[in-house]
Amino acid sequence: MEQNILDCVIVGSGPSGFTAAIYAARADLKPELYTGLEPGGQLTTTTEVDNFPGYPAGITGPEMMMDLQKQAERFDTKVHYEMITKVELSKEVGGIHKLYAGNKEILAKTVIISTGATAKYLGLDDEKKYNGGGVSACATCDGFFYRGKDVVVVGAGDTAAEEATYLAKLVNKVTMLVRKGEFRASKAMIHRVENTPNIEVKFHHELIGIEGENHLVERAVVINNQTQEKSTVDVHGIFIAIGHKPNTDIFVGQINLDENGYIETEKGSTRTNLPGVFAAGDVQDHIYRQAITAAGSGCMAAMDAEKYLAELN
Numbered sequence: 001m002e003q004n005i006l007d008c009v010i011v012g013s014g015p016s017g018f019t020a021a022i023y024a025a026r027a028d029l030k031p032e033l034y035t036g037l038e039p040g041g042q043l044t045t046t047t048e049v050d051n052f053p054g055y056p057a058g059i060t061g062p063e064m065m066m067d068l069q070k071q072a073e074r075f076d077t078k079v080h081y082e083m084i085t086k087v088e089l090s091k092e093v094g095g096i097h098k099l100y101a102g103n104k105e106i107l108a109k110t111v112i113i114s115t116g117a118t119a120k121y122l123g124l125d126d127e128k129k130y131n132g133g134g135v136s137a138c139a140t141c142d143g144f145f146y147r148g149k150d151v152v153v154v155g156a157g158d159t160a161a162e163e164a165t166y167l168a169k170l171v172n173k174v175t176m177l178v179r180k181g182e183f184r185a186s187k188a189m190i191h192r193v194e195n196t197p198n199i200e201v202k203f204h205h206e207l208i209g210i211e212g213e214n215h216l217v218e219r220a221v222v223i224n225n226q227t228q229e230k231s232t233v234d235v236h237g238i239f240i241a242i243g244h245k246p247n248t249d250i251f252v253g254q255i256n257l258d259e260n261g262y263i264e265t266e267k268g269s270t271r272t273n274l275p276g277v278f279a280a281g282d283v284q285d286h287i288y289r290q291a292i293t294a295a296g297s298g299c300m301a302a303m304d305a306e307k308y309l310a311e312l313n
Helices: 015-026 041-045 061-074 125-129 139-146 158-168 187-194 291-312
Strands: 005-011 032-034 078-080 086-088 097-101 104-113 117-119 150-154 173-178 199-203 205-211 219-224 230-234 237-240 244-246 277-279
Touching: 005 015, 005 097, 005 291, 015 032, 015 041, 015 061, 015 104, 015 291, 041 061, 041 117, 061 078, 104 291, 125 205, 139 158, 139 237, 150 158, 150 230, 158 173, 158 187, 158 199, 173 205, 173 219, 277 291
Parallel strands: 005 032, 005 104, 032 078, 104 277, 150 173, 150 237, 173 199
Antiparallel strands: 086 097, 097 104, 117 244, 205 219, 219 230
């Protein structure tokens, strides 16, 4: 029995994956989408989404992802609640890419990779307990909810410095917890932190626990790793800003990745170094990391895939 070769397979189900599916389906590419272990992606761990255009009253992350999925399915996208565990990507123009969901082999002319990135956390049980109740990994997403309140930012690099200076415009006070005796951030970002009056930096301090009633953050429990002295900081929000890990493990050795593991795409497009393979969303974007930018690049990937197929024919 000859195996069906699909025009387009989409790996991942966040805003970029579902937007790619909507565009690919409307272009009659009959896309099939594999959700992975976290259908809906990072947005499903976000409670309120207030900054996505078109939702004047806001919407929850899970509801928004359900809306995107329904829209993709309306145009006959086939959604598989399975995880792609292995790929064999062709280097040839017009070559057939092989993907595997467990033992199932899938053949495709084009592949859109939308596997996203996972925020790194410290690994404390309290982070899970208070996730959505004051613990966040995205200041631009959630900073608005802490207007006039006090927050903690954990981290020492550019991400932490950026989150802290962004939050300082909205909140009453930012306390930065830096594990070592110095920042890892660039000089420019360090100057911005030092010149922001409502940021207090605690060097040699680590977050070791979170306290609060009803799963809402009220206090950060911290330790001075030089003196071992423990203390608490009264806050409403705790932002973990120690970076993200792109979900690219299955593509290592087959596709060009940068030094942090993000997929490299051609400037101004979603094309990777392999013909017929495109990347969209946070898996190739470590700068913006927003639902709206992910959705935009999903649209681009579908249009790039359609153009590639048209040129083949």
